[in-house]
Amino acid sequence: MFTYHEYEGLMWSCSDKLPVKHLFSGRLGGVGDWPYSTNPDPDWETVENQKRVRALWQTLFRGAEMPERVCLTHQVHGNLVRIVTEADAAFPPLRVLPPDCDGLAVGEKNLPIAVFTADCIPVLLCNKAGTAAAALHCGWKGTAKDMIGSGVAAMRELGVEPEDICAAIGPGISRCCFETGGEVPEAMAALLGADADGCFEPEEGVPGKFMVDLKEVNRRRLLQLGVKAENIDVSGDCTMCDRENRYWSHRATKGVRGTMASFILL
Numbered sequence: 001m002f003t004y005h006e007y008e009g010l011m012w013s014c015s016d017k018l019p020v021k022h023l024f025s026g027r028l029g030g031v032g033d034w035p036y037s038t039n040p041d042p043d044w045e046t047v048e049n050q051k052r053v054r055a056l057w058q059t060l061f062r063g064a065e066m067p068e069r070v071c072l073t074h075q076v077h078g079n080l081v082r083i084v085t086e087a088d089a090a091f092p093p094l095r096v097l098p099p100d101c102d103g104l105a106v107g108e109k110n111l112p113i114a115v116f117t118a119d120c121i122p123v124l125l126c127n128k129a130g131t132a133a134a135a136l137h138c139g140w141k142g143t144a145k146d147m148i149g150s151g152v153a154a155m156r157e158l159g160v161e162p163e164d165i166c167a168a169i170g171p172g173i174s175r176c177c178f179e180t181g182g183e184v185p186e187a188m189a190a191l192l193g194a195d196a197d198g199c200f201e202p203e204e205g206v207p208g209k210f211m212v213d214l215k216e217v218n219r220r221r222l223l224q225l226g227v228k229a230e231n232i233d234v235s236g237d238c239t240m241c242d243r244e245n246r247y248w249s250h251r252a253t254k255g256v257r258g259t260m261a262s263f264i265l266l
């Protein structure tokens, strides 16, 4: 079950399936059009904006009682998960882009890791003993490239077997809004085989279009890899449906948007 939290105009949700500190941020309380931005665009990097970005992150970290440092990604819709250490920690606004990857994993205490999404599906993993965690950015391309498989492999590398993994699939575009061409269901079927049954359906009255449940695809991939159903939580929130009140939606804004961040730490 997910619960909502608010602090000084910011909002986020947490899952009771994850026994360690984590959050899925919403878009409220952001800085102009760029909440949680780490965009190093020179036009953006005015001293004034840097101060506002830093203040925003500080407020979020204070509200969530996290240490003021974080490991971040430069996401490329791939399937690489980096295992990070204290040496990777920084605090926004960043001076240089982090390495390309779509997921992070950590085995050290007190080191927050985060991924960014705005319709794509954020997935957070940890184990009950709290010795390893991962944050994954699962858009349809990353999902098709088995981002979940990379995340589970990283957890294994940190000493955690799939049956001990707890997973929270966060707010993202849901079946109600994720209309695609045939390439997406095809890729999901290639990933899941027969388990893809029911994860998508032809859109009524629109030839060649499908409605796809990307959260369910990621849930089923976790199950295929040995994560237990009772250890998986799925947010019911659709970022596109709830774009007014809670979330950024890449589709709804045609890309003119800020971004949400999903954090986890041990």
Ligand SMILES: [Zn+2]
Pocket: 173, 174, 175, 176, 177, 178, 238, 239, 240, 241, 242
């Ligand atoms: Zn929707």
